[in-house]
Amino acid sequence: MMTFLPEKIGRFFSDIAGIIRFTGLFFRHLFRRPFETREFINQCFRTGYQSLLLISITAIILGLVISLQIRPILADLGAEAWLPNMVFISIVTELGPVIFALLFAGKVGSGIGAELASMRVTDQIDAMEVSATNPFKFLVVTRVSATTFMLPLLVFYGDFLSFIGSFIGLKAYSNISFQLFYSRAFSDFFFSDIFPATIKTLFFGFFIGIISSYTGYYSDKGTEGVGRSANTAVVASSLVIFLIDLIAVQLTELILGI
C-alpha cells in the first residue's frame, strides 16, 4: 500500500485498479474453454428466478404508486389522458432499470459478495485452485454472466408488471379500458426509449456482478471481512448504477439527439 496517501483514499484507488484488472480477467476467461454452463444456469436460477418475486411485487407497487401520485397533478392540468404514456415512459426509460437494478444489487450483489467472501475466508477458493478447478471461471465468470443477462430480463418483467400496476391504479379512479390505456401508453413510445434502457440494464447487471464478485473474491480474512464484503458490494454497486445511469443519459442524448 502506498504510504503517501491516506489509507482510505489509497485503498479506493487500488480497488478501482483492482476492479479494472478483475474485469480484464473476466473477459479473458469468458471466451476460454471449458465453459461452466451448468454453473451458469444455476447462477441464472439463483440470481434471476429467485429475484422474480421481489421484482414483481416492487414493480406492481411502483406502477400503481406512480399512477396514483401523478394522476391528481395531471387532472389539475386537464391532461389525465397523458397519464398512461407518461407513467409508462418514465418507468421504462428510467425508474424501472434503476429501481430494479438497486433491488437486484441489494439482493443478488450482497449474496455474491457474502458467498465469495465466506469461500475466501474458509479457503475454499484456494482449495479449488489446488483441485485444478479454475475458481475465477467457476465462481466469478458464471456469476457476472448471470447477473448481466438476468437483470435485463427482470427489468422487462418489471416494466410489464408496472404497466399492469399503473393500469390498476388508474382504473381505481377512472373508467378507462385496457385497450385505451395500452394505446395511450404506447402512443409516444419509440425504440429510442427501449434500446438505451435495455443496454443500460446490461451494464447495470454486469457491474453489479463484477463489483460484488470483486469484493467477495478479494475479501479480508475473518467473519468481519464477509460482512464488509457484502456491505461494500451493495453500496458500491448502487453507486455505480447511478454513475452508469448518468453516463447513459448523456450518451443517449449524444447519440440519438433527444
Add this chain to the structure above:
Amino acid sequence: MNHKQKRSVIVGLFVILGLTIFIVAIYLVGKKENLFGSAYQISAIFQDVKGLREGDRVRLSGIDIGTVNSLGFLSDNRVHVQMNIDKELVKFVKKDSRATIVNEGLMGSKVVMILPGTMHSLPVHDFDTLQTIEQVDMDDIMQEVKQSSENITVVTGELISITQKINRGDGIFGKIFTDTTFTGNLDASSRNVTEITRNLIEISEKVKKGQGIVGKLFGDTLLSAEIDSAGRNIDRIASNITEITKKINEGEGIIGTLFTDTILNDYLYRSSKNLEYTTYNLMELTARLNNDSSALNMLINDPTFADSLEIFLNRMNAGVDEVTRAAEAIRESGLIRMFSKDEDKRKD
C-alpha cells in the same frame, strides 16, 4: 427430474418469458412506427415544419396512417419531409391530397395532416411528393391581432375627437346636437315643410277634381287631345325642319346652295365687294350733293329753287294741258281726221 434439471427448466422458461415480453414490446413499438409492415414512402416539402420530429404521426381524416421517417433541408427555406405510409391505407391518399403540419394538442406535439384529395384522383405511388399547405402560425395571428388592435386604437381616437367636436358644437353635427337656434330653425323649416305638403295635398286634390289649368291638363280629355294634336303638329314641324336642314345640307334649293355652293359664295363675295364699292361711290355722291352748289344739290337743298321749280312745273302742267287741248282740237278737226283714218281703223 433431478434438482439441477429442474433449475435449468425454470431458468429456460424465465428467459423465454422475459425475451417474449421484450419482443412483444419491440413489435408493438415497431408496428406503431411502421418498421415491419411494408410502407410507401411519400414526401412533402414545407417551408416551415414547426418542430416536427422523426417518428411523429401522419394522419388522414383523423386516422394515423404512418409516421415521419426523415426530415432534412432541401434548400434555404425548403424542408423535405419523408413519410412512411401504411401500404394498406396508402390508396386513400390521392395525388391531389395536400399535407399540412398541425398541433396535436396544446402541448406542442406536431402531426402531419393529409387533407383528402378528390374522389376521382389517382392514389399516390411510392416516392411521390404531396403538395403542402403552410399552416398559419399562432405568431402570425397574434401579429394580425396586434395590427387590428392598433387600428382600433386609432379609430377610437378619431371617434373621441369627433364626439368632442360634436360636444363643443363644431360642424353641422355639433350644431344639430348643441345649437338651439339651429334646432329652432330646423323646427320652423319642418313646420314650413308641413305647410307646403298640406298645400300640395290641396293642389293635388284640385288637380284630381279637374279644377284650374293643371286640373284641366290632367282631367279634361278634350284639352289633352288638343295638346296631343299640337304636339303632333310640333313633331311634324320638327320633322319638316329636319328635312329642310337635310336638304340645305345636301345643297338643294337656294339656301342649300347658299350653304354648300362654293361658286355662289364666290359670286356673293364679289357682289358684296361691288356693293361696297357702289355704296362708297354713293357716299361720295351724297357728300358732294350735300356740299356742292350744283343743280342737283340746289334741287335737294335750296328751298327757293324748289319753289321756282314748283312754279315752273305748275306752269309746265298748265302749258301741257293747253297743248293737249290744242292737240285734241286739231285731232277733232276734219283735216287731221282724214289723214289718221287708216290708223284708227286698224286699231278697231
